Amino acid sequence: MASTIKDVAKKANVSIATVSRILNGQKGYSSNTKGRVLEVIEELGYHPNAVARGLISKRTHTIGVLFPYLSGSLVTDLLRGIEKAASAKGSSVIVCHTESDEEKTMKYLQLLGEKRVDGIIYTSQFLKEEHYQFLNKINVPIVLLSSKSDKFPIPYVKVDDFKAAYSATEYLINKGHVNIGMLSGSEKDRIAGKPRMDGFLKALESNNLPLDKKNIIDTGGFGFDKGAVGFEKLLKVNHGVTAVFAASDELAIGAMFAAYQRGISVPDEISIIGYDNINYANLSVPALTTVQQPFVEMGEMAGNMILDMLETNTIPKSQIVQHEIIERLSVKERS
Amino acid sequence: MASTIKDVAKKANVSIATVSRILNGQKGYSSNTKGRVLEVIEELGYHPNAVARGLISKRTHTIGVLFPYLSGSLVTDLLRGIEKAASAKGSSVIVCHTESDEEKTMKYLQLLGEKRVDGIIYTSQFLKEEHYQFLNKINVPIVLLSSKSDKFPIPYVKVDDFKAAYSATEYLINKGHVNIGMLSGSEKDRIAGKPRMDGFLKALESNNLPLDKKNIIDTGGFGFDKGAVGFEKLLKVNHGVTAVFAASDELAIGAMFAAYQRGISVPDEISIIGYDNINYANLSVPALTTVQQPFVEMGEMAGNMILDMLETNTIPKSQIVQHEIIERLSVKERS
DNA sequence: TTGTACGCGTTATCAG
DNA sequence: CTGATAACGCGTACAA
Numbered sequence: 145m146a147s148t149i150k151d152v153a154k155k156a157n158v159s160i161a162t163v164s165r166i167l168n169g170q171k172g173y174s175s176n177t178k179g180r181v182l183e184v185i186e187e188l189g190y191h192p193n194a195v196a197r198g199l200i201s202k203r204t205h206t207i208g209v210l211f212p213y214l215s216g217s218l219v220t221d222l223l224r225g226i227e228k229a230a231s232a233k234g235s236s237v238i239v240c241h242t243e244s245d246e247e248k249t250m251k252y253l254q255l256l257g258e259k260r261v262d263g264i265i266y267t268s269q270f271l272k273e274e275h276y277q278f279l280n281k282i283n284v285p286i287v288l289l290s291s292k293s294d295k296f297p298i299p300y301v302k303v304d305d306f307k308a309a310y311s312a313t314e315y316l317i318n319k320g321h322v323n324i325g326m327l328s329g330s331e332k333d334r335i336a337g338k339p340r341m342d343g344f345l346k347a348l349e350s351n352n353l354p355l356d357k358k359n360i361i362d363t364g365g366f367g368f369d370k371g372a373v374g375f376e377k378l379l380k381v382n383h384g385v386t387a388v389f390a391a392s393d394e395l396a397i398g399a400m401f402a403a404y405q406r407g408i409s410v411p412d413e414i415s416i417i418g419y420d421n422i423n424y425a426n427l428s429v430p431a432l433t434t435v436q437q438p439f440v441e442m443g444e445m446a447g448n449m450i451l452d453m454l455e456t457n458t459i460p461k462s463q464i465v466q467h468e469i470i471e472r473l474s475v476k477e478r479s
Numbered sequence: 480m481a482s483t484i485k486d487v488a489k490k491a492n493v494s495i496a497t498v499s500r501i502l503n504g505q506k507g508y509s510s511n512t513k514g515r516v517l518e519v520i521e522e523l524g525y526h527p528n529a530v531a532r533g534l535i536s537k538r539t540h541t542i543g544v545l546f547p548y549l550s551g552s553l554v555t556d557l558l559r560g561i562e563k564a565a566s567a568k569g570s571s572v573i574v575c576h577t578e579s580d581e582e583k584t585m586k587y588l589q590l591l592g593e594k595r596v597d598g599i600i601y602t603s604q605f606l607k608e609e610h611y612q613f614l615n616k617i618n619v620p621i622v623l624l625s626s627k628s629d630k631f632p633i634p635y636v637k638v639d640d641f642k643a644a645y646s647a648t649e650y651l652i653n654k655g656h657v658n659i660g661m662l663s664g665s666e667k668d669r670i671a672g673k674p675r676m677d678g679f680l681k682a683l684e685s686n687n688l689p690l691d692k693k694n695i696i697d698t699g700g701f702g703f704d705k706g707a708v709g710f711e712k713l714l715k716v717n718h719g720v721t722a723v724f725a726a727s728d729e730l731a732i733g734a735m736f737a738a739y740q741r742g743i744s745v746p747d748e749i750s751i752i753g754y755d756n757i758n759y760a761n762l763s764v765p766a767l768t769t770v771q772q773p774f775v776e777m778g779e780m781a782g783n784m785i786l787d788m789l790e791t792n793t794i795p796k797s798q799i800v801q802h803e804i805i806e807r808l809s810v811k812e813r814s
Numbered sequence: 815t816t817g818t819a820c821g822c823g824t825t826a827t828c829a830g
Numbered sequence: 831c832t833g834a835t836a837a838c839g840c841g842t843a844c845a846a
Binding site: 148149150160161164165167168192193194195196197198199200201 | 822827
């Protein structure tokens with residue numbers, strides 16, 4: 145149905161080679177024929193077939209992005225950044241939803257491999273050995289976003305979770321708090337779980353505060369609900385907490401909700417600091433003090449990284465991006 | 480680098496035709512050779528090249544999705560549904576971010592056309608004439624999601640915004656409210672703006688309540704901020720409002736925030752009902768009563784619609800999906 | 815049951 | 831400046 149390069153060649157009385165040259169901005173034709181060809185292209189509404197192009201050029205101008213889950217502003221922010229970088233250079237992005245499932249992830253990697261995507265961005269997920277092996281075999285550029293791998297030499301873009309957790313905790317300490325609890329998400333999460341826990345612990349230690357493991361509630365997840373029940377648990381094991389560091393904003397907001405229901409005032413009785421700076425953090429009551437990760441920029445960086453790898457055929461340096469503490473109203477000086 | 484069908488053919492001492500047949504589950508080979516070929520495929524780690532396949536089969540197993548913005552749970556929910564439907568049938572989805580910009584939209588449509596995607600889902604955006612013409616020309620299946628077109632015969636999936644707004648307003652009326660304001664988003668938005676406004680008006684009319692246009696605040700957008708300032712405006716022109724219908728949850732939450740700041744109690748003094756049921760609706764204080772649209776299902780339906788169109792080569796019926804009022808704590812019987 | 819050969823729509827390398 | 835023609839990797843009608 146759609147017209148091909150042949151059609152325009154025929155109608156313009158030139159060879160397909162000439163048309164191709166004009167299309168790709170090469171030299172080797174009179175401005176006369178160029179004009180004629182361009183006209184015909186217009187008439188026919190011809191658009192080159194990217195599939196055929198991809199077959200011969202071995203570049204599909206498509207990158208694949210793997211997300212463990214498809215919800216929350218984290219995803220849209222990262223995606224927006226990635227899409228921006230990609231579309232700026234004429235590439236598009238395929239979104240895959242792995243659900244943190246090993247087999248699904250593998251299936252998607254194979255699919256992306258078969259589609260000959262130019263690169264893959266592996267987001268918010270730990271890179272398993274077999275996945276790495278596969279990616280290595282099909283030899284496609286890859287970058288880790290909001291994740292990293294100690295074992296494999298893959299470039300990544302992320303904030304230093306340990307450091308960010310450290311400074312969040314220290315922020316609380318500097319406000320005079322000494323009895324501090326943590327809602328830690330899931331310790332099994334090697335990206336967002338463990339490092340933040342360690343940062344929390346380290347901050348206490350560096351400031352000569354007692355480390356009491358029971359003050360760390362492994363909520364088993366990062367969602368609203370987990371925050372509410374985690375907060376209840378924390379209260380049960382420690383009556384005297386005056387401040388809480390939550391490993392995610394949803395956790396923090398869930399905790400504030402639980403506090404509200406029990407008539408505990410935030411920040412007057414208990415201060416809470418979150419992690420992420422999701423949109424809603426600005427609208428919660430009280431507005432949530434939190435650690436910000438620049439997700440849009442991170443996505444853009446990751447996208448550009450992949451694109452650079454393709455052009456320069458070299459492995460870029462990993463990027464540790466800076467977090468920032470957004471001061472709002474959920475943390476207060478201890479009186 | 481990657482092995483081709485030729486490689487496995489050679490190594491297995493068969494023709495590429497045979498390999499192809501085995502790959503595509505056709506008949507015409509002994510189980511003997513099949514075994515040998517499968518072995519070789521395994522050895523070589525061979526994966527068929529989807530680009531080449533696409534060139535000859537004219538199916539790329541890829542669908543494109545256009546979003547006017549990439550933020551909010553609406554996007555992730557729709558996307559999750561679409562991705563689910565697509566991946567269930569071995570297709571992947573390319574996301575495009577049009578920023579509601581006419582030219583960008585056109586550029587993306589062209590890109591998707593060049594990539595020969597199997598179908599396009601046009602989301603939350605009014606379908607312009609020229610876009611329709613182009614889509615018609617390249618003859619690719621298309622469905623409108625959370626949008627519709629009166630002018631063009633394109634199948635769509637959406638809730639009846641008029642009806643939903645009508646029932647939200649009536650819900651307020653049934654709670655005894657008579658002085659009701661509306662935060663209407665943008666009247667220029669022909670999908671989410673105008674119809675909801677009309678539904679609001681109609682509900683008042685049907686219940687013999689006075690229609691006072693000044694009670695409708697055109698906030699010029701659907702975000703948090705607009706909700707807060709819109710609410711202030713409403714208060715200024717109408718001191719006596721006891722209930723507000725907001726055309727989006729963000730608008731509603733913004734309004735609640737403004738109310739909170741002015742010491743106005745929701746729902747004791749003013750009731751507020753939202754629209755969308757975003758994640759946070761459940762976590763706001765008070766929890767937001769709102770109109771729910773089943774976005775995930777809608778995305779899935781749209782995805783399946785496209786896929787069906789490809790298989791049956793027919794135009795499916797548009798789907799009006801049911802909205803639902805989620806009762807929480809932000810609306811109260813008028814005393 | 816199996817193999818040969820052509821075509822999908824391009825790009826690129828040759829000649830002319 | 832221009833035009834054949836060989837790839838790219840695969841599916842498939844036609845032969846064998």
